[in-house]
Amino acid sequence: MIKKCLIGLVLAATVGVASAEAQTPIKIGVLNDQGGIYADLAGPGSVVAARMAVEDAGGKVLGRPIEVLVADHQGKPDVGANIARRWYDLDGVTAIVDVPVSSIALAVQQVAREKNGIALFSSASTSDIIGKACTPTSFQWTFNTASAARSTAQAVLKEGGKSWFFIAADYAFGRAMVRDATAVIGENGGRVVGTTWHPLGTTDFGSFLLQAQGSGAQVVSFVSGGSDFINAVKQSAEFGLAAGGQKIVSLQTFISDVHGIGLATAQNLLLTAAFYWDLDDATRAWSNRFAARMGGRMPTMAQAGVYSAVRHYIKGIAKAGTVDSVAVAAAMREIPVDDMMTHGAKIRDDGWVMRDLYLFRVKTPAESKRPWDYYELLAKIPADEAAPPRSPDCK
Incomplete structure (x- = not known):
């Protein structure tokens, strides 16, 4: 009788842990310039794009809800690095996306290296991201110098x-x-x-x-x-x-x-x-959805890249069956990137997306x-x- 009770307690505890984990959100952080000189090319529009990607993925992955966090790096590398460190260490963020201003992106990339976090750069363009600063868990998604x-x-x-x-x-x-x-x-x-x-x-x-x-x-x-x-x-x-x-x-x-x-x-x-919003039927359809949320403004290539990166990151989690960054990064490289702006693109080992x-x-x-x-x-x-x-x- 005692043995049966102990087994029941263990099973109940296991179910409780699994249930709690299922309710713990997977957090993706959009880090950019929300009100300065880069706000129009990224800014609030990148946040809208990230949330559209989450919605199009059904709002969940591995049974867990997905949450998008937002922060303004104020154009300063030290501010950006400190936000990234707090997000990875304390707030449970598993991936940081966007990050205009190359000097800030390089600072965030170094934090991602230290914390073994995913970094998805859509607005930062220095080629050093996939050069001397590259990491196994960072990606340059949209363009570079x-x-x-x-x-x-x-x-x-x-x-x-x-x-x-x-x-x-x-x-x-x-x-x-x-x-x-x-x-x-x-x-x-x-x-x-x-x-x-x-x-x-x-x-x-x-x-x-x-x-x-x-x-x-x-x-x-x-x-x-x-x-x-x-x-x-x-x-x-x-x-x-x-x-x-x-x-x-x-x-x-x-x-x-x-x-x-x-x-x-x-x-x-x-x-x-x-990316250009009027390139084909797929880009027009997605861009019109975006514009409806942005007062008629059409998306930049950086904002479209945020959508693409977040959508593919979620697919990587699903394939890996975990949010472990190394496993997810490997899964992301195995799956072709396929969305409204990207057509069957492979990701190189240095993190460059092989796009037209x-x-x-x-x-x-x-x-x-x-x-x-x-x-x-x-x-x-x-x-x-x-x-x-x-x-x-x-x-």
Whole structure:
């Protein structure tokens, strides 16, 4: 009788533990800029995208509810790293997603390494994420400096733009992009005649634009993001760079930037993107759902990438049968990434998603027929051509 009672108690305890675990949410943290210069390209829209991914997964995985947490890194690497540490250590977050600003992403990636956590970078673009800083549980989901440099720079070089001048943001993203683009330009017979570095959040680009104008370069390339990029392009029109015959090129452009600049100024800008809302039926259907929650704003490629990353992470948990980061990361690499923006893509061992990229031209005001009708597709760049080279620094 005593033995039967003990067995009953053990079974009851086991059922109780299992029941408690089933009610414990799996937490995914969206870490980005909620109100600063990167809020439009990521910000609240990335949170909406993450929650859409959770909803489309049924709101649960392994019988456990999925919860999305949100935090603002305030544009500071130490703040971002401290949030990541608290989330992994104390709040039960198993994956952090988005993380615009490359210097902050690298700080978060180091915390993810220490805490053995999943990191899914959709907005951070430095190629060091899959290079010297890579980890088995971190992924660069949407784009990076090397892939953007290869696709956009090669297209401009083919059109005869051989001499280049960079106006670049003076932090990890800008440094990596200029480094990667300079290599591509040199390999294809071009040359960089000068580079000037601007601080994050500057509002006056006058001195930088005068240097670019005076350089005589055929191509002036802006390597900035968010409102920095918008201000630089607007002021370049005031200084007459394009009117003077210099080609204006961006190596990283979001549709939110084009929206902020306006077609009258941004027209004919060449850019590469991993996603455009009006690319096909699947992108239109998803983007219209997103826009309905965002007051009519269409998603950027970074926001679409957050959806894709979160959706695939949930699939990885389901396949692994656990939230253990190493097991989930391995499962994610086994499953092809397949969603509205990604079609059967494999994930390399360094964490790069082997996705197609697209070369676009920004339409003129006369060519645009409806709101957010901004891009003309020039070419699809297959994943093998678009992919950044595998870095020997990733061990």
